[in-house]
Amino acid sequence: xxxxxxxxxxxxxxxxxxxxxxxxxxxxxxxxxxxxxxxxxxxxxxxxxxxxxxxxxxxxxxxxxxxxxxxxxxxxxxxxxxxxxxxxxxxxxxxxxxxxxxxxxxxxxxxxxxxxxxxxxxxxxxxxxxxxxxxxxxxxxxxxxxxxxxxxxxxxxxxxxxxxxxxxxxxxxxxxxxxxxxxxxxxxxxxxxxxxxxxxxxxxxxxxxxxxxxxxxxxxxxxxxxxxxxxxxxxxxxxxxxxxxxxx
Numbered sequence: 001x002x003x004x005x006x007x008x009x010x011x012x013x014x015x016x017x018x019x020x021x022x023x024x025x026x027x028x029x030x031x032x033x034x035x036x037x038x039x040x041x042x043x044x045x046x047x048x049x050x051x052x053x054x055x056x057x058x059x060x061x062x063x064x065x066x067x068x069x070x071x072x073x074x075x076x077x078x079x080x081x082x083x084x085x086x087x088x089x090x091x092x093x094x095x096x097x098x099x100x101x102x103x104x105x106x107x108x109x110x111x112x113x114x115x116x117x118x119x120x121x122x123x124x125x126x127x128x129x130x131x132x133x134x135x136x137x138x139x140x141x142x143x144x145x146x147x148x149x150x151x152x153x154x155x156x157x158x159x160x161x162x163x164x165x166x167x168x169x170x171x172x173x174x175x176x177x178x179x180x181x182x183x184x185x186x187x188x189x190x191x192x193x194x195x196x197x198x199x200x201x202x203x204x205x206x207x208x209x210x211x212x213x214x215x216x217x218x219x220x221x222x223x224x225x226x227x228x229x230x231x232x233x234x235x236x237x238x239x240x241x242x243x244x245x246x247x248x
Contacts, residue, residue: 001061004057007057010054028179028184028201030200030202032187034206035206038208041157048078077154090129094145095145120167159187176198
C-alpha cells in the first residue's frame with residue numbers, strides 16, 4: 001500500500017533523505033523512528049505530496065503521489081503533529097468541510113460524524129470555534145477528521161502530543177483497530193513504548209538512511225551479537241554512532 005523507491009531529498013548541500021526504500025503492505029502497522037533531524041518529517045512530507053523529492057518515487061495504493069496526486073491523496077488520512085484548521089469554524093463545521101473535500105456521501109457523513117465526535121470526546125466542543133479549543137482537543141479533532149473518509153492509508157506524525165492518558169489510549173486502540181481491519185498505518189513517533197506496543201514492524205532512520213528494519217524482536221537482536229535488548233537500548237546504540245552499513 002506504501003511503496004517507496006530510492007526516495008531522496010536535498011536542501012542545498014544537506015542530504016536530508018538518502019535513497020530511502022520501503023514497502024509497507026496493506027494492514028501493516030509500521031512505526032518510523034529516529035532522532036531529531038533524522039529525516040522522518042521529510043519522509044512524511046514527501047509521502048503526502050507536500051514536497052517534491054529530489055529523486056525517487058512514493059506510491060500510495062499504487063498511485064504515484066507526484067504524478068497522480070488526487071488519486072493518491074484521496075486514499076490518505078494525514079494527521080500532522082500540529083494540525084492546521086480554519087479557526088473560525090466549529091468542529092462540526094470542520095467535519096462537514098472535510099466530508100465535502102473528500103466527497104463523502106451525505107448519509108455516510110451524517111452517520112460517521114457524530115460517531116467520531118463521541119469516540120474522541122468532542123461532543124462538548126461541537127459548537128465552539130476551533131480557535132478557542134485546547135491543543136489536545138484540536139489534536140483529537142485532527143484525528144477524527146482524518147478518519148471520516150475511511151482512508152486506506154493513515155499517515156500520522158506524533159499522534160499523542162497534547163493528549164491525556166485516556167485519550168491517548170483511545171487513539172492507540174483506534175489506530176490498532178484500523179490496522180487490524182486492513183488499513184495501512186504509517187506512524188512517526190519519538191515514543192518507543194508506543195512503537196513497541198502497537199507496531200508490526202519498525203524502521204529506524206538516522207542521517208537520512210534506514211539503519212534498522214524489522215519486527216521489534218528482530219530489531220532488538222541487531223546489536224551486541226544478537227543478544228535481545230530493549231528497543232530503547234537498541235535505538236540509542238544505533239543512533240549514537242553505530243555504523244549503518246553494519247546494522248541495516
